[in-house]
Amino acid sequence: MIELDGSQGEGGGQILRTSLTLSMITGTPFRVTNIRANRAKPGLMRQHLVAVQAAAQVCGAEVSHAEVGSSALEFRPGRIKAGDYRFSIGTAGSSTLVLQTLIPALLYASEPSTVLVCGGTHNPMAPPVQFLQQAYGRVLELMGAKVHITLRRYGFYPAGGGEVSASTEPCTKLGQIALIERGALRSAYAEAIVAGLPGAIAERELQLVGERLGWTAGQLRLNELPRDQGPGNAVLITLDFEGVTEVFTAIGEKRVRAESVAGAVVAEVEDYLGSSAAVGEHLADQVMLPMALAGAGQFTMHRISQHAITNAEVISRFLPVQISFEQSADHAVCRLDAVSL
Template identity: 60%
Template sequence: MIELDGAVGEGGGQILRSALTLSMITGQAFCIKNIRAGRKKPGLLRQHLVAVQAATQISGATVTGAELGSQTLVFAPKAIKGGDYQFAIGSAGSCTLVLQTVMLALLHADGPSTVRISGGTHNPMAPPAQFLQRAYIPLLRKMGADIDIELLRSGFYPAGGGCIVATIAPCPQLQQLTLMERGERVEGYAEGIVAGLPASIALRELECVGLGMNWTGDQLRMRGLPGEQGPGNALLITLEYEHATEVFCAFGEKMVRAETVAKDAMHEARRYIASQAAVGEHLADQLMLPMALAGGGSFTADVLSQHAITNAEIIGRFLPVAITLEEGEQRSTCTVRATA
């Protein structure tokens, strides 16, 4: 039984999600205490509970402590089974974070899988569906995974109501990936998304991005969604390079100006551009785990967050790998190598 403390590092839900994924794949049971101790509302919220329930169903696990508000969980998996799965968060909790909990595990299933998740697809503190589609999944495909994600309906905080569907084929051994350079820019564009809100909000965001990034025409794209999918607003900035694509996102909120939303997204995009790194902060958090499962790999990132450092520690508890994080003046480097 691996014992974990959910209060270490950034003290958020990523510790639990990574532990669930690694436990299913390695077959090692774990006990985690102080779940999300670093958050204002500690313990399991809806999206974390659904992640546990999804992992339990997929792996036939024996679980104790799987209830709302629980700060202690014991998880003992069995074999990972492919199949058709449906999970409903019942709030604006993140569909993408639940999917990421089970996605890599289902590569080790006994057959193909389809996973349908309803809840939030665009909310703060979680990657939007387009981030998975454009940035994360293409890199998994380079490692040999056959995964596809479709956004059926957008769901914004606080209403939720969104839906994504993923299809996953078995791939028990990922290939190692070296991603030190991003290559030449292929395309860059911004999308102003509104649902149940005035189009002028997105247009102001796009105008601000146009001035700030010196973009015009087709680089500034208005996306109006049906009103019943809102109310909600998101601004996405997508930067496609030869070897990697990054997606930066900011969300509209009450009493926050559209120009402020645009500047928040541009801040992250500009930091990434200036760094010359292969990936941004959030993609760096998520690449470590598949690289560890592949037995090695490396990448450069504009920022290595406390989130990433914590994730590296959790991975090392389950897998025989060493993860080295080196911070440089403009960009940082992560190297994953097998130790056994």
């Protein structure tokens, strides 16, 4: 039984999600206390509870204290089972974070699987579906995994109602990779999404992106969704390099000007491009787990975040890998090395 303190490091939900994924794969039970202790509303929120329930269903786990608001739980996994799964968060909580908990585990099932999650698809503090499809999904593909992610319906806070699905095929041995150089830029574009809101909001956002990044009209895409998928707004900027794809996002909020939303995501892009790293701050958190499952790996990252350090510490509790970070002038290096037992 692995004992985990959910208040360690950045003290967020990633500690729980990583533990669930690796517990399913390794068959190792765990107990976690002080869940999300460093958040404004500590304990399990609805999206975290659904991740626990989904993981339990996928592997037939025994779970104690799985309820909204719980600050501790115990998870005893069974065997991962292939299947056609459907989970509903019931709020605008992040569907993508639930999917990220399940996808690596379902690669270890004996047959193909599908998962449909209903809830939020474009949330603050969570990766949007396009990030899973193009950034995270590309890394998994490079490692030999076959995962297909489909955005069926958008869901914004507070209405939710979005739908995203993933299909997986068995892949019990991920290939080891190194993401060191971005390579040449193959394409770059911005997408401003509005649902149930004036299209002029997206037009203003795209105008600012174009001016700040010096992009042409062909790189600026307006996506006006049906009213029943809103209200909501998001700006996504995608950079597709030879070696890696990055997706940066800002979510519109009430009483926040369109220019401020677009300016926030442009600042992230400029910050990333000002480094020589292959992997941005958020993708770094996500590629670490599949690389650890592969037994070793290496990547250059934009910066060493507390989130990444905490995730590395949790991973090393479940898997025989040593994860180290080294900061240089304009990027950092993360190395994952196998540890002899």
